[in-house]
Amino acid sequence: MSSKTPCSTCNNKDIIGIFKCEGCSQTFCLKHTNEHRQILNFQLDEILLEHENLSNTTFNDNKQESSFLFDQINQWEKDAIMKIQQTAQDTRLQIQQFAEEEKSKRNTRTIEKRLDSIVLSFRTFKREIL
Numbered sequence: 001m002s003s004k005t006p007c008s009t010c011n012n013k014d015i016i017g018i019f020k021c022e023g024c025s026q027t028f029c030l031k032h033t034n035e036h037r038q039i040l041n042f043q044l045d046e047i048l049l050e051h052e053n054l055s056n057t058t059f060n061d062n063k064q065e066s067s068f069l070f071d072q073i074n075q076w077e078k079d080a081i082m083k084i085q086q087t088a089q090d091t092r093l094q095i096q097q098f099a100e101e102e103k104s105k106r107n108t109r110t111i112e113k114r115l116d117s118i119v120l121s122f123r124t125f126k127r128e129i130l
Contacts, residue, residue: 007032 007017007029017027021036028036 009035 004016005020005027006013007015008026009032010029015029017029019030019033020027023040026036
């Protein structure tokens with residue numbers, strides 16, 4: 001006993017289907033098999049176009065995000081360099097101030113030693129003349 005399946009598209013149930021689509025499990029006559037194939041090709045083209053658009057959008061989003069991230073990294077680098085330069089400048093000034101203070105202290109000590117020496121000389125001189 002042979003079971004013949006009518007075409008899923010034809011209104012006339014007497015037209016027997018000759019092709020069963022594995023994707024949708026429907027059976028079609030020769031005319032509707034070709035139409036079904038064209039519909040599937042059109043749908044596939046739409047899917048491929050949508051995939052390409054999605055890929056381009058994702059690529060552009062990633063590119064923009066990468067650009068944003070690179071901009072942030074560049075700004076961080078500039079800020080870090082500025083902070084390092086400012087810290088180096090502040091440290092140079094502190095060392096310079098320290099050196100000047102030390103020089104001033106040495107000058108003061110030297111002057112004190114000279115004054116002590118002069119006072120001693122005067123005392124010695126005073127003892128000698130008296």
